[in-house]
Amino acid sequence: MHWYSILKTIHVSAALLTASLFVLRLGLDATGKTGWRRTALRWIPHLNDTLLLGAAIGLLLVSGWSPLVHYWLSAKIIVLIGYIVAGRMAMSADRPRRARMIAALAAILQLALIFALAITKPALHT
Structure with missing residues (x-):
């Protein structure tokens, strides 16, 4: 280990x-x-x-660990994809300020969820 x-x-x-x-x-x-x-x-x-x-x-x-067995990991990967999309939108200078701010808030919330999933590793059910 x-x-x-x-x-x-x-x-x-x-x-x-x-x-x-x-x-x-x-x-x-x-x-x-x-x-x-x-x-x-x-x-x-x-x-x-x-x-x-x-x-x-x-x-x-x-x-x-396997995302197909450890569902918290599957959830973390799905939320990570959302964070990447929202983060990219938030960093895009071509988007209006309001859209970037909304995307930034969405990215921060998803980032917090990723950290929560990593820390707690909850037993999620399918």
Whole structure:
């Protein structure tokens, strides 16, 4: 289980960084400081999310968890897809401000649900 501990630490750290970077970029946009789009803040989240996904896949492999058996994991993946869509809409400079704010709120709520599912691992029924 040595690999599990390492992968879990990477995964949790990357997840917290993902949430922090998302909120930071939303805050910069909301305050009119859109210059972040020409800095490393534009690509660092993608690099971090790649690390996050790699650690998640590694955790699946070493733990034996399966989204088809562990339903909380299935729910987490479905909500993750929603978060990605909403987050992309929230970060889109081409969308009206109101639409971006609604998408940002939806993304933050989905992010909170992802964290809740990861922490509680509830027994969901089909």
